[in-house]
Amino acid sequence: MEGRNACIRYLCCACCLPGWAAGIIWFIIIAIIIVIIVLAAIAGTFIMPTVDMAGVSSNPTTGSQISFTGDGLRINFGLIINVNNPNLLSIDLSNINATAFYPTPKGGRPQIGGGYLEQQAVPKYSHFNFTFPFHIEYNPDIDLDQSILTDIADKCGLTGGKKQDITIDYTIHLTAKVLMVKVHPTISSSATFVCPIDVRIYPISIA
Template sequence: SFDLYLGLQIHVINMNILKAQFDSLKATVYHPLAPHQAIGKGNIDHLTIGAYTTTQFVYPFQINYDPHLDTQGILQDIIDKCGFTGYPRQPITVMLELTPTIKFFNVAVSITVNHSIQLECPL
């Protein structure tokens, strides 16, 4: 098994009059072949997105791979989509579960958003 630690460069353009203050912003990533087995996660605390501004930050993210848990061929799918086995390179589809937490008058409010995203091969 291995863990890969990344710092994802994020740029947010906020065209709104209000700033957004997050107590935390958590993300979990799943591969479509194993939609209930997390392959990565990240978290950042105390994030402020200013009003009428572009905010840049580094989002700490960790990818976890354990071959004993990979019964669906996740690693093989990624290798194929990266073009290492003769297949043409193509984006890797993952499921993102994003949970922002915002405090209103010292009461934490969280919602969870699920979205499919496509990433270019990181290798």
């Protein structure tokens, strides 16, 4: 019972303090109330931003466009990511980690690459585009019948035909921070795009 209405008694005690001290206390109290109201209003109107792929950049952000590692093949390019942020506050994205999966003609879904970006700021009230470093990495250990290699070579025009669309499934894990609040959304979807390789070599054949 001794603790009942303690806050009210403390507020009343402010009247017993010197004028300057009571003014400071009331200023702090009112400021806290205003901040709480503003944060509550922002949280109540917050809309989760949407993330979509807006295209493909054939210019890799790091390294060469295509490289060979032993029996493997690595294609480096950039995914142009569009973030629609309709909110009053900017959003900080960090630890953006993507994993790519290749739907095979036989119905499999082996992991075939991904990408990582440490940090990206998204302005308020914006449709914001940024380039996410991405790669497709072919490993013959997951493609014993070479069906994936043949499919990639055909769609990239490396066997003499026209370029075709490549479809990959992807999962993106990231951390989104607004003020002091952090969330960890996971985005899973598919992307279809023209092979980013600029074919300036002679056609090759797949054995």
